[in-house]
Amino acid sequence: MNSSQIKHFDYIFTGTGLASLMTIYKMVLSGKFSDKSILLLDQDVKKTNDRTWCFWEKEESVWNSVISKKWDLALFANEDFNRSLAIKPYSYNKVSGIDFYNFVFEAISKQQNITFLNEKVTDINELETHVFVGTEENRYTCNCLFNSIYTKAFAERQNKYPVLQQHFVGWFVKTKEEVFNPEEVTFMDFSIEQKGNTRFMYVLPTSKTEALVEYTLFSEKLLPKEEYEKAIQLYLKKLGTENYEILEKEEGSIPMTCYPFWKKNTKRVLNIGTAGGWTKASTGYTFKNADKKSSDLVEFIQEKDFEMKSFHAKSKFWFYDLLLLDILYRHNELGRPIFSSLFRKGNPKLIFKFLDEETSFFEDVKVILKCPKIPFIKALFRVIFLSNKSN
Structure with a gap:
C-alpha cells in the first residue's frame, strides 16, 4: 500500500476497552467533535459479556441506564466479625460488560464521523507531524492517538514500583436454596483461609437464589484455575448450598501498581485506561476512575494547542x-x-x-x-x- 492510500484521521483509539469507550461516548455527548474523524481499532468485537464492573456513586450518572442492580448495604466480614455497612447516600452499582458495550456502540453507530474496525494493531509509530498505526490488514495515520492496549512488560520489567495483581474467578450461579440477601453486596469476606495472601470472597446477589460469587486475591502470583473454583465451591457450601447451576463464568487479572505509565505519554500519543495508569492502584477498581479521567480528557482535548504529555497530574x-x-x-x-x-x-x-x-x-x-x-x-x-x- 502506498502513502496516498493510507487513510488519515484526526483521532485514533487503539483498543476499545472501558476508558476508550467512555471517552468516545463523552466526546459524542459534548457535541464538540462532530467535525473530527475518529477511528476505533480493536481485535475484539465486544459482543460477549466478558466482565462485570462495579462502582459507587451518590447521584445518577450518564451510565445509569446500564446499571443492572443497585445495593444500599455492603457486608464486610472476616474470621472474627461481620459488619453490615449502610452506605447511603452512596449506592453500590453493577454494570455488565455486554450492556455497557451495547449502550456505547449504539450511540457510536449513529455518528457519521466515527468508524469502528475489527483489526489487530501491530505497530504504533509517532512521527513529527502525525502518528502512524499499522494493523494486520491496513495502515492509518492520525493527529493524536489514544492507546489503551496494555503492555505489562513496562511495569513487570522494573523493580522500583511493586506490582501486584487483583486476580479472580467468578461464577454466576442459580441455587435451589435461598442463600443470598439481594439487598446487600458482600464487599469483602475475609473469613476464608488466607494461605499467606490477601484473599477474600466477593458476592453480587441479584435475588435470593442468584449471584455472582468471586474468589479474589491481591497478590503477586496467579493460582491454578482449579484452586479458584474449589474455593468458590467451598464458600457456596458454607453459605448452605451444594445444589446450583453455573450460568456464566468470568475471570480476570488487573495490575495493581503505582508505576508511572503516564511517563510513556508523548506529544501525540496518550496512554489511557490501565495502559495509562487509570486503574485505582490499591483496589483495582477501574470504572469510577475511568469515568472521572475520561471526562477530564474530553475537556482537555478541547483546549487549543493541548500537549498530551501534560494531561496527567499525580495526586x-x-x-x-x-x-x-x-x-x-x-x-x-x-x-x-x-x-x-x-x-x-x-x-x-x-x-x-x-x-x-x-x-x-x-x-x-x-x-x-x-x-x-x-x-x-x-x-x-x-x-x-x-x-x-x-x-
Whole structure:
C-alpha cells in the first residue's frame, strides 16, 4: 500500500476497552467533535459479556441506564466479625460488560464521523507531524492517538514500583436454596483461609437464589484455575448450598501498581485506561476512575494547542496507594488485618469517599489512622527513601 492510500484521521483509539469507550461516548455527548474523524481499532468485537464492573456513586450518572442492580448495604466480614455497612447516600452499582458495550456502540453507530474496525494493531509509530498505526490488514495515520492496549512488560520489567495483581474467578450461579440477601453486596469476606495472601470472597446477589460469587486475591502470583473454583465451591457450601447451576463464568487479572505509565505519554500519543495508569492502584477498581479521567480528557482535548504529555497530574492518593502496595508486596498476609481494621469501626461513607479520592487531608488522616500503624510507618520511610534516591 502506498502513502496516498493510507487513510488519515484526526483521532485514533487503539483498543476499545472501558476508558476508550467512555471517552468516545463523552466526546459524542459534548457535541464538540462532530467535525473530527475518529477511528476505533480493536481485535475484539465486544459482543460477549466478558466482565462485570462495579462502582459507587451518590447521584445518577450518564451510565445509569446500564446499571443492572443497585445495593444500599455492603457486608464486610472476616474470621472474627461481620459488619453490615449502610452506605447511603452512596449506592453500590453493577454494570455488565455486554450492556455497557451495547449502550456505547449504539450511540457510536449513529455518528457519521466515527468508524469502528475489527483489526489487530501491530505497530504504533509517532512521527513529527502525525502518528502512524499499522494493523494486520491496513495502515492509518492520525493527529493524536489514544492507546489503551496494555503492555505489562513496562511495569513487570522494573523493580522500583511493586506490582501486584487483583486476580479472580467468578461464577454466576442459580441455587435451589435461598442463600443470598439481594439487598446487600458482600464487599469483602475475609473469613476464608488466607494461605499467606490477601484473599477474600466477593458476592453480587441479584435475588435470593442468584449471584455472582468471586474468589479474589491481591497478590503477586496467579493460582491454578482449579484452586479458584474449589474455593468458590467451598464458600457456596458454607453459605448452605451444594445444589446450583453455573450460568456464566468470568475471570480476570488487573495490575495493581503505582508505576508511572503516564511517563510513556508523548506529544501525540496518550496512554489511557490501565495502559495509562487509570486503574485505582490499591483496589483495582477501574470504572469510577475511568469515568472521572475520561471526562477530564474530553475537556482537555478541547483546549487549543493541548500537549498530551501534560494531561496527567499525580495526586496525594498515588502516594497513599504506593504505601499500601509496598506493604502488601512485602507482607501479603497483612491484607486481612489492614482492611479489617479499616472497616471494623470506620465510617463507611468516609471510606468510600477516600477510595473515590475526594477526601480532604484531615479526612485522609482519619481513615489512615484506623489502619495498623507500624506497617504504614515502615512503608512511609521506605517510600520516602525511594523518592530521595530517585531525585
